[in-house]
Amino acid sequence: MSEINITWPDNSRGTFPGGTTIKDAIGSWKPDVLSSTVAAKVDGSPVDLGVRLEKDAVVEPIDVATKEGLGILRHSTSHVMAQAVQDTFPGAKVTIGPSIEEGFYYDFECETNFTPEDLQKIEKRMQQITATDSTFSRREISRTEAVALFKEKGESYKVELINDLPPDVEIVSLYTQGGYVDLCRGPHLPSTQMIKAFTLLKVAGAYWRGDEHNKMLQRIYGTCFATQEALDDYLRMIEEAKKRDHRRLGRELDLFQLNDEAGPGLIIFHPKGMMLRYIIEEWERKEHLKRGYDMVMGPQILKDDLWKRSGHFDHYRENMYFTEVDGQGYGIKPMNCLSHMLIYKSKIRSYRDLPLRYFELGTVHRHEKTGVLHGLLRARQFTQDDAHILCTPDQLNSEIRAIADFVAYAMKIFGFEYEVELSTRPGNSIGSDADWDLATSALEGALKDSRMVYEINEGDGAFYGPKIDFKLKDALKRKWQCATIQCDFTLPERFDLSYIGSDGEKHRPVMLHRVILGAIERFMGVLIEHHAGAFPVWLSPVQASILTVTEKHIPHGEKVYKQLLDAGVRVEKSFSNEKLGYKIREAQMQKVPYMLVIGDREMAEDAVSPRQRDGNNLGSMSVPDFIDLVQERNRNYQ
């Protein structure tokens, strides 16, 4: 038998008889690696460990701890789940079951609805399967054979999947574990025994192939990790996320409410929530003015004709609210651009005026479907830190780069990491191919010039133009869409905007729509969850609470209160007839950064000794020194 040469990741080489399995080869290379290896890459392509090597190759084991390895582990677990579901519910039809970022799911069509008790049953069955050490074995059959096989099993969704494969695909692969066969590209684990730490999480509805016109299937979500510890960590993280839920903290910290009587998706800000909002808005105004933006403001409703002209009536009507005044139809604005266009049009513009940057904390209303509403993160009325930049095509690049810098600065101030995505033309769009190409390359060019790392999101742009999305990552690594830059050649066209160029001729300006924090409400929701309600001092609605020990300390407490208030410190009185421990606890639960206890000592020294919410005591200091401390943190965004 001929021999083959294998090159390992460390560039060492080994010689093996032709037909050696990858598993055996790895086993003789580094036996200790094998136990955590789920599959391998042969010349770059991932394959099963059971594959026999027939020619020279570069072989790289895929470890279960890597992202790719975890994906394979989870995908295999989803196959085991499908087996368990069909064992438990013989009528259930399988559809697809991929691994996802935090686990896996599998969609089923089943007459009965899965209950939480059913999940336990399925999980138990999965444990039986994984305890048996069944191998995942791959088999390749012809397309027609596969169709016949799944037809016979009554798996109509699998038949549909095979039929929809590209015409040049002649062979499909099947994986079998413990007598259970599924259509799959692979690769998979060598054995079910590697599946040790898994759990099923929830049942949810999901449309077949993600299309809302299709049948609703039942999706079971689960997750799987290489070790029990990793799974436990993940489950703890979910618990932590629940504790941080902004809807819960919004109530506990008395920031805002969503009230049935007011209506779904409508937020009512309480004093502390409004204070947080005010701080953010003031920051916005200051930063925009620094960057050469002009503040403007338009009305909430504008005549229907304007929305028809802009294209919103044709493309966005189902998301808009309408009203009638004196027999005239009006649309409640879902976006702020129209007023800004009218400002531009209010006089003849010269190229010397450009770029014009109109900024508005613009409150918009959008008729979101009831099922998508989610606290502050998805509401029907919200306020964008919106701006529209009108510039010459030549200025586009520097304007986009300036916005990207602004976003980077904002993310630094608020303490978020972020990712960048470029979204291209969607199906439901307006405008010419040439304009879309120009706009898309302008955005991409600016990203490249700014040396930003970005991903491309095909077909995810707005109906009027492509966009750059910035997705920030919070303390729990969850991603949230906030900033976006959208390039628009259409509106200037539709509204016949122009400027007089140096040549004395009329030219068409280009328009950029952009937001930095996105929607103030959403950003607040993200901030609440990011900080778990314990905002940095500069953002805390209440920065200090004054706690009197007994009622004889109230007059001095009042004096300190007044001093702090005069200095602009956001301060609260806790003068009630309770023991100090009780008041500390109260302030602690409200996550107030500084607690100022006023007792005999503080009265005698005319001082305060701030206790931080982390339990640290800063020692005795004068009231002016404490004021400096707070103001220092305000200035430094800490």
Added chain:
RNA sequence: GCCGAUGUAGCUCAGCUGGUAGAGCAGCUGAUUCGUAAUCAGCAGGUCAGCGGUUCAAAUCCGCUCAUCGGCUCCA
């Protein structure tokens, strides 16, 4: 909008197979005057989401509506 679950006091939750509602915390009143995460006692608080039906009798069973939650789709 779709699938599923849920809805009892301000909050967190009990309330067995139908017999007419209960606790802790919060609130109020009083006592206590207290030094870094809960002082004690008393009081008050609910058309059991809403509407309709079954029944001698409904928080409990059935239907519809509304809202919320988890997803899908959509999105700042």
